Amino acid sequence: MSQIHSAGLDLNLLKIFDAVMETRSASRAAARLGIGQSAVSHGLARLRTATGDALFVRSATGLEPTARAQRLAEPVREALLLATRALRPAAEAAFDPAGRRTEFRIGAGDYAAAVLLRGLAAEIAVTGWDIGLAVRPVDRRSAPDLLDAGEIDLALGMLSPPRRWQERQALFEEGHACLFDGARLGLSAPITLEDFTRLPHILPSLHAEFSSFVDTALEAQGLRRRSILATAHFLGIPLLLKSVPAIATLPLRLSRLCANAAALTVSPLPFEAPRFEVSMLWHKRDTPVPAQQWLRERLAAHNAAQHAFA
CATH class of the missing domain: 1.10.10.10 (Winged helix-like DNA-binding domain superfamily/Winged helix DNA-binding domain)
Known part of the structure; x- marks a missing residue:
């Protein structure tokens, strides 16, 4: 001692x-x-x-x-x-969402912002709670550092394993689908492997890379695709597909949202594709904070309900 x-x-x-x-x-x-x-x-x-x-x-x-x-x-x-x-103070009051203005800083890419936050955003809108969700773009490389620096309260999406002082909760497993303008291309679902490799591709890529699991799967069959554009702006892809005769491979839930919003066609991929885990990540210092607990619980509840009908 x-x-x-x-x-x-x-x-x-x-x-x-x-x-x-x-x-x-x-x-x-x-x-x-x-x-x-x-x-x-x-x-x-x-x-x-x-x-x-x-x-x-x-x-x-x-x-x-x-x-x-x-x-x-x-x-x-x-x-x-x-x-x-x-x-930390021994008795922090339970968080009341109907109380004073509260803002949460959330790290999320286009996919996570559109898919994971829509349920909570809708709830906030209809209840009239004075809550703001401030979303900034992150990826699996930047999220841990931003959490450590206290610049975000929570990260959402496909994330790296947590550091020892961070915690992660899985929300669901996600698959992929092919998205295209069926009317423009004269195609309907399901897309064939021949059409998939024949048509040009627009790639969702956080780091502007022209290679992904799709290319690996095609190469295993002695095939390749022609990729004409790679973008980190996933939500810009549906707009591009309305004017560019191309197709895209996107996460399944995002594909469905985009298809509904932009009158596009969703098709299963014409080959077996890996799935990925969607989760939320936070710093352990925020684990006992009532407002942060409420945020994580509401997000988990909304996404569990959505997953049940996915």
Whole structure:
């Protein structure tokens, strides 16, 4: 116990270490913590003395953690999370959606925004609750960092496995479908493999890549497709299909929504395709927060109901 009360143990040093691990920069860590850069540098010097390790070394891209720092990262983050929970007020009032204005910051791409938020948005609209859903685009690469930085409260979509200090809840498994303007192309569902490979494709791609599981499946059969456009704006694809003689492969639920809104045709894919898990991801510091609990529960309930009829 004497080690815990040692004058050399300053828990603020853990906050500095954690901020530098996240930002890889003394100046950005200082800005995040609201302290001067010199205080960060002084804190790192004290940590080097305490650990006997350099912890961070300069590189062309910033401060790179040593092997010792990488081993310390998760235990330090866990310690900070435990301290945050311990100091949280003991009795937070239950969240009342009919109360004062509440805004939630949600990370979601086009698919997640259109498919996962529509039930909750409709509920908010008809109940008259003064609740705002502020949605910003994220993907599986950016979502964990934005959660750690506190820039979003919740991420939705096809997400990476959670970090130790994050939590994830699966909502449902999703498949894919082919979407096209049947009247323009003179086609009806189900589309044949011959037509699928003959027609040009518009690709949904968060990083503007012209390859996906579709190409892998076709190559296994000695086939290929002609991809003419790749876009991260999934909801722009139905508009393109109304004027471009092409087809697209989109998640099933999004395909159905787009077909209803733009008078398009939905068809099963002419080959076996992998399914993917749709989930929500949040930081453990928000797990006990009543407003955040309410948000997650409402989203899970709405999407469970939609999934039952999918």
